[in-house]
Amino acid sequence: MKLLYLSGAPRVSTQLKADAGGARAHIMGVINGFKDLNWDVSEYIVGDRIMKSGHKTDFQKSLSKSYFKRFLADIIRITYGMYNNQLSFKKHKDIDCVYERLGAFQLMGLKFRKKGVPWILETNSVLYEEAKNDRKSIILADVCRKMEAKAYQSCDYLICVTDELKGMIIDHFDIDPAKILVVPNGVDTNRFNPNKVTAIREHDEFTVGFVGSVIAWCGVDVLIKAVKILQKEIPIKVTVVGDGLAKQQWEEDCIQSGLEETIKFVGRKSWDQVPAYIGGFDVCYSGQVATHSGKMYHSPLKIYEYLSMGKPVIAAKFQDATKMIQNGENGFCFQSGDVDDLIEKIRAAYTLFQQGKFDAKKIRKHVEDSHSWKSRIEYILKETKNLN
Numbered sequence: 001m002k003l004l005y006l007s008g009a010p011r012v013s014t015q016l017k018a019d020a021g022g023a024r025a026h027i028m029g030v031i032n033g034f035k036d037l038n039w040d041v042s043e044y045i046v047g048d049r050i051m052k053s054g055h056k057t058d059f060q061k062s063l064s065k066s067y068f069k070r071f072l073a074d075i076i077r078i079t080y081g082m083y084n085n086q087l088s089f090k091k092h093k094d095i096d097c098v099y100e101r102l103g104a105f106q107l108m109g110l111k112f113r114k115k116g117v118p119w120i121l122e123t124n125s126v127l128y129e130e131a132k133n134d135r136k137s138i139i140l141a142d143v144c145r146k147m148e149a150k151a152y153q154s155c156d157y158l159i160c161v162t163d164e165l166k167g168m169i170i171d172h173f174d175i176d177p178a179k180i181l182v183v184p185n186g187v188d189t190n191r192f193n194p195n196k197v198t199a200i201r202e203h204d205e206f207t208v209g210f211v212g213s214v215i216a217w218c219g220v221d222v223l224i225k226a227v228k229i230l231q232k233e234i235p236i237k238v239t240v241v242g243d244g245l246a247k248q249q250w251e252e253d254c255i256q257s258g259l260e261e262t263i264k265f266v267g268r269k270s271w272d273q274v275p276a277y278i279g280g281f282d283v284c285y286s287g288q289v290a291t292h293s294g295k296m297y298h299s300p301l302k303i304y305e306y307l308s309m310g311k312p313v314i315a316a317k318f319q320d321a322t323k324m325i326q327n328g329e330n331g332f333c334f335q336s337g338d339v340d341d342l343i344e345k346i347r348a349a350y351t352l353f354q355q356g357k358f359d360a361k362k363i364r365k366h367v368e369d370s371h372s373w374k375s376r377i378e379y380i381l382k383e384t385k386n387l388n
Helices: 021-036 046-052 060-064 067-091 110-114 127-134 141-154 163-172 220-230 247-256 271-279 301-308 319-324 339-354 360-370 373-383
Strands: 002-007 040-045 097-101 119-123 157-160 180-182 206-211 236-241 263-267 283-286 313-316 331-334
Touching: 002 021, 021 040, 021 097, 021 271, 021 301, 021 373, 040 046, 040 067, 067 110, 067 141, 110 119, 110 141, 119 141, 127 141, 157 163, 157 373, 163 180, 180 373, 206 220, 206 271, 206 301, 206 339, 220 236, 220 247, 220 339, 236 271, 247 263, 271 301, 283 301, 283 339, 301 313, 301 319, 301 360, 313 319, 313 339, 331 339
Parallel strands: 002 040, 002 097, 097 119, 119 157, 157 180, 206 236, 206 283, 236 263, 283 313, 313 331
Antiparallel strands: none
């Protein structure tokens, strides 16, 4: 069977220097999951084409500060999207199925669908709303919404990463719920393997670590508030790996609070270094808060990556965390945004860490057995029987 993987977002790339690391991991996970099941996979990933031409893809910060740049970027994405729609269809024939990661102003799979090729579409948000309100990266939100609705209505199957997101899609758009599949993120257990990395540590003391986009909904500011209180009673340090719109403000907050030596922001690191940094954490943090929509609808990739590295996780109590975290065994769940609850859970994790109660092999095994990307694709193919 032949699959064509499509992605039209300009800053989403599989290149090692790609700035959207989570998206890269997700794309590679899906592609490799299909390959592991003996599919022949071709790719048309716009971000890869841009990076190969020498252009830089990290322009989110610039866009968020300029109305004109966002408007111009919208026009470019729409026109460039039309070009890529044509070129991707022209370059790829005899395809059995198309799998597309949805990007703003993109309808890459539609042309294939009109020719009878099954189209699986994956979405990670109500795109027009997130891009306008949370990422502040678009101006033409109404146009984006119409194109997003057309994509959802035209595809054969729609992949949502959480039940919360499925509900939001149904609320925002006229979509048949029967064609929506909820498929959480997975993990490349071969890449995130503690036996294959040399840990990178920024601190000698007990370290809570975070990897990901440093933006408002990741909740690192909640961790900062907790650490400011906890540092008086336990020798706690924090390492934050990643970049994003909130990084500068939170660094300044740490300096003003006298935490510059306690909480270290090391910036974005290359894709191949991330497992080593996680290997240097003692406990990992996944503290999402609600987005501008008032909901948290993401499937935190980092939870699966942390656990695959055999690390206990302190996670905000949302869908993936409640399914993956067993309090006291592989971490703790806390009430999102609740500093006092987070403090309590960090204290408990520190005590168990000191006692050597966290079993790295046991923590990893559950993820390795049931949450690989291969298992995710097996589920998709089971639910889309006409593709087998």
